[in-house]
Amino acid sequence: MVSAGQAALNWSYTPEQISAAGDKYVNGKKELLDKIAALPLDQATFENVLQPLGQHENDTTGELMVITFFQHTSPDKALRDASTEVEKRLQEFEIECAMREDVYKVVDAVYQRTDRAALAPEDRRLLEKTHLDFRRNGLALPKDKQEQLKALHKRLADLSIQFARNVNEADTEVTFTKDELLGMPDDFLAGRETKEVDGQTQFVVTTKYPDLFPILTLAKREATRQRLQYAYDTRCKENIGLLEEAIRVRQESATLLGYPDHASYVLEEKMAKSPTRVNEFLTELRGKLLPLGHDEIAKFIAYQREVKDALGEPLSGAGTIYSWDYRFYMNQVKEREFEVDDEAVKQYFPMERVTQGMLEIYQTVLGLKFTEVKDANVWQEDVQLYEVWDKASGDFVGHFYLDLFPRKGKYNHAACFPIRAGSRLADGTYTTPVNAMVANFSKPTPNAPSLLKHDEVTTYFHELGHVMHGLCSQTKWARFHGTNTENDFVEAPSQMLENWCWEPEVLKGLSGHYETGKPIPEELLNRLVKSKNVCAGLSNLRQLFFGLFDLKVHSKPADGSDQKVDVIALWRSMRQDVTLIKDGQDDKETWPAAGFGHIMGGYDAGYYGYMWSQVFSADMFYSRFKVEGVMNPKTGHDYRYEILKPGGSRDGMEHLKAFLGREPKIDPFLKSLGLN
Helix, strand or coil: CECCCCCCCCCCCCHHHHHHHHHHHHHHHHHHHHHHHCCCHHHCCHHHHHHHHHHHHHHHHHHHHHHHHHHHHCCCHHHHHHHHHHHHHHHHHHHHHHCCHHHHHHHHHHHHHCCHHHCCHHHHHHHHHHHHHHHHCCCCCCHHHHHHHHHHHHHHHHHHHHHHHHHHHCCCEEEECCCCCCCCCHHHHCCCCEEEECCEEEEEEECCHHHHHHHHHHCCCHHHHHHHHHHHHCCCCHHHHHHHHHHHHHHHHHHHCCCCCHHHHHHCCCCCCCHHHHHHHHHHHHHHHHHHHHHHHHHHHHHHHHHHHHHCCCCCCCCCCECCCHHHHHHHHHHHHCCCCHHHHHCCCEHHHHHHHHHHHHHHHHCEEEEEECCCCCCCCCCEEEEEEECCCCCEEEEEEEECCCCCCCCCCCEEEEEECCEECCCCCEECCEEEEECCCCCCCCCCCCECCHHHHHHHHHHHHHHHHHHHCCCCCHHHCCCCCCCCCCCHHHHHHHHHHHCHHHHHHHCCCCCCCCCCCHHHHHHHHHHHHCCHHHHHHHHHHHHHHHHHHCCCCCCCCCCCCCHHHHHHHHHHHHHCCECCCCCCCCCHHHHCHHHHCCCCCCCCHHHHHHHHHHHHHHHHHHHHCCCCHHHHHHHHHHHHCCCCCCCHHHHHHHHHCCCCCCHHHHHHCCCC
């Protein structure tokens, strides 16, 4: 740690400077690798091979992450384009680096000759992981196979970048009359852009989340929900071709490396280890969830008839629940059975109050102190910057940014971006971490501030949890910092923190009516908390579907035949089979997988991790925080130092055993869903 605040990052780049920074990185790393490759094998040591490699990553991570981050958030298209282009070049360069046989031979010599038990644990992990990376990149293959693999990896990099860019740039618009928006609250319509269409004033609605989710939840007319869902599910069709090609390329790469399929290749480095284990986990959980799901679908269908009767709409299609019905009828259950009105609830959760309350909670539980930096250098005027200090020691911890509202060309979802890893520099000093939370919450209107529905509060808490993971982690090597853990563990810390959003005292502290400042009323609060498991069957079946679909497309068929995936057809058939909800009308083709960013953004053959890590998150919360107190600083201290601080410097299972005092169990997770 350091006791004085380090300067925040520079965001004043031009497209030319972004390109030049990329060139500087490439030239510097190439020079280092050439130097290492020239070492005689009998002179190669951890100190002159692995340490320089790790140190170079430590020293360059900050600027590298900045220049590639612009593509997701900059309001300037020229900067976004330059950032996308430099990331493409950097990914191609890193593939070249990972395929350098001359460097591998030197690393392998160190690996074979070093007494690994004599190394410090994190140094030993750096050596073992670096050596494994080279082997997984095919350096043990004949030269012609190496070249083939290199070309496949470069193609995958191109495909993933183009896929993400297409999604980010897909700003589809649909217009609706006021009658078609029956059920939408006044604040949704206030200040909204309008157009004259066929002599009628119509409201412009986008497929961004702040428009999409409210309409799918509240619009009473099925035709309205259906039209917007159709627009959302027919964005960037070119991504289907990119995804299908990526699946083929991944399978070809895995085969070259001697793995039966891409899923086996990926899972080698995960906690789950094998596709068989993942499939068994998901299938077993699906069996437990299906009875709940069928009961919930029956409720949806009963409410569907009532809603259509009240509107005087025909019952054509009644008895089938479609993708555009899911959020609407889940909301009907909340309102009818629990008397929870999301529109009433959100009046008590204005953005500013939620942010203040949330930061207070994190400060208390984790022993931190946050200070907002006014007039900070940021990439867009709405972005906020905070300094983070350790409350007990007064040491400076790091920075984080909040970029919370949608805009054209911006990343479409909610996520935490690690901008700079905390790590040791060559002179022995410590560079502090920087993280950014990027989200798309509703913007303020002329009549009201940004108001958050309860599920948005939960999303906020979750993503801010990832930010805290990055801030509280302390590792020697940037490679292991923060969320650089196994992918099927990385969500567990933040999923665990979502439970705070169902604790009455916590919700009181987060709330304050945007007009009166009064906390959420006790009666409404109690009903909200009781609704925690509303439609838990269907909600979790939906997550299981994403995991099973991802596993299916990346696994070799049971009969051993070559895999040829029709993504559109497979998505549609699996969606209804697993979730009990039909994806769309038979006479209208859609392609929702074109927007499934996770499958092209690093979660390939790993989406199951969301459900897998839920088991760990439930155990951490119910076995410790729920027993010892959700605001208990001692429990928070243990969580900070056993779960967050190590980052990926040891296996996730070691984190869990240190925090829980034993290996994790599935029982708390099942109990949290009301299944036992």
